[in-house]
Amino acid sequence: MVEGLSAWISIESPTHSAEGVNRMMDVAAAAVADAPVEVERLPGREGLGDTLVLRAGPVSNEKPILVLSHLDTVHPIGTLERDLPVRIEGDRLYGPGSYDMKGGAYLALMAFKEVARAGTARRPLVFLLTPDEEIGSPTTRTLIEDLGQGAGAVLVTEPARDGGKIVTSRKGVGRFDVTVEGRPAHSGSRHADGRNAIREAARQILTIEGLTDYPRGVTTSVGLISGGTAMNTIPQFCRFSVDIRVASVADGAELQAWMLGLKATDPDFKVTVTGGMNRPPYERTPEVAALFERARALAADLGIDLQDVPRTGGGSDGNFTAALGVPTLDGLGIDGDGAHTLQEYGLVSSLVPRARLMASLLETL
Structure with missing residues (x-):
């Protein structure tokens, strides 16, 4: 063998x-x-x-x-x-x-x-x-x-x-992909005109990771992230992936609805979420x-x-x-x-x- x-x-x-x-x-x-x-x-x-x-x-x-x-x-x-x-x-x-x-x-x-x-x-x-x-x-x-x-x-x-x-x-498993769109600009001469998608993504990630609740059996994790085009450019896009684990069907439905309803913290940004609960508990x-x-x-x-x-x-x-x-x-x-x-x-x-x-x-x- x-x-x-x-x-x-x-x-x-x-x-x-x-x-x-x-x-x-x-x-x-x-x-x-x-x-x-x-x-x-x-x-x-x-x-x-x-x-x-x-x-x-x-x-x-x-x-x-x-x-x-x-x-x-x-x-x-x-x-x-x-x-x-x-x-x-x-x-x-x-x-x-x-x-x-x-x-x-x-x-x-x-x-x-x-x-x-x-x-x-x-x-x-x-x-x-x-x-x-x-x-x-x-x-x-x-x-x-x-x-x-x-x-x-x-x-x-x-x-x-x-x-x-x-x-x-x-546990049940959820997988979501999040795209944040901001506004590109030169980071030196036009900094105030830009809306940094990475900064908005960071805000969203802290909120998502904060949903982890060990006693409830819920964990949230951002495992992949990418964004920006150049060091001297305010990034227009940032993308990250979210892994969610839940102990119950009800928790899965609640967190899926929450993720798919994710909103930008500022109207100058656009947040798009795809995915869902991939495996039931x-x-x-x-x-x-x-x-x-x-x-x-x-x-x-x-x-x-x-x-x-x-x-x-x-x-x-x-x-x-x-x-x-x-x-x-x-x-x-x-x-x-x-x-x-x-x-x-x-x-x-x-x-x-x-x-x-x-x-x-x-x-x-």
Whole structure:
């Protein structure tokens, strides 16, 4: 498994590299070519990579088990060579996407393949491998929701947390782009004529960041900003992006309305906002809790003391299916740390136990 996963990590597949993502789809499809798995490949859209839908198990009227994985990463091409080469140090397997989430996708695919070969699944099985989760799943959300709506349970192979714990609730995610337009002028001879878009953006950013309310479960963050054309020119434009995380649907609706209604502090400026709540909250409903208890019992049979974490701030494709009321378990991937950083690693020792747990879930749910 280490050899196979290392080969996956060695293929750089940032979301906006359709070529890299499609190489990963090629490898995943080839991995199940010798098993009784039906492979459907959907062409990419909007310049993004393809999508794979794998089907196995019995043909019946039972609702299928749906597995969700993504093969895109956040690391740009060249990270492998410059900053994060594939290597093993002790129990750690380093490399771009090793933890988020090629490790989880790989171990789940191996489990899916073995269960398909053994013919031991009780329900039909569907495995969806997507190319765009890291940017909010813009081209695959509809497919995820369509497949999820008809599923009996959804298993998401995002990485494990805090020593192997799985995820049973997540915050909702909002993404907004803000453009501030002022008035350009020469910063020396016509300073008074200008209206500095960066200054107005700074006012807006302080207000937006001030909405963070930890007890309420709300966080706001401005992570990208650009503006101006030259040092000696009063900038006409400034643009920034806002990330919002919420614990409830109501908070998401309130903050979305607030953001889309954002006004300039001065009539000489124009503020334009686009975007919205990208992922609904994934709540730990009684159905999710019951599914977790079943998974916990199966894990105990394998000698694993399975625990879950309190609500996590990160979103995933599991948010979409959970919001439909479909029992969803997340964080079933590899254990490790350093997602989205140059210290990312997966724990080798977690590969086999997590693959066995996934196989058990596919066979018995």
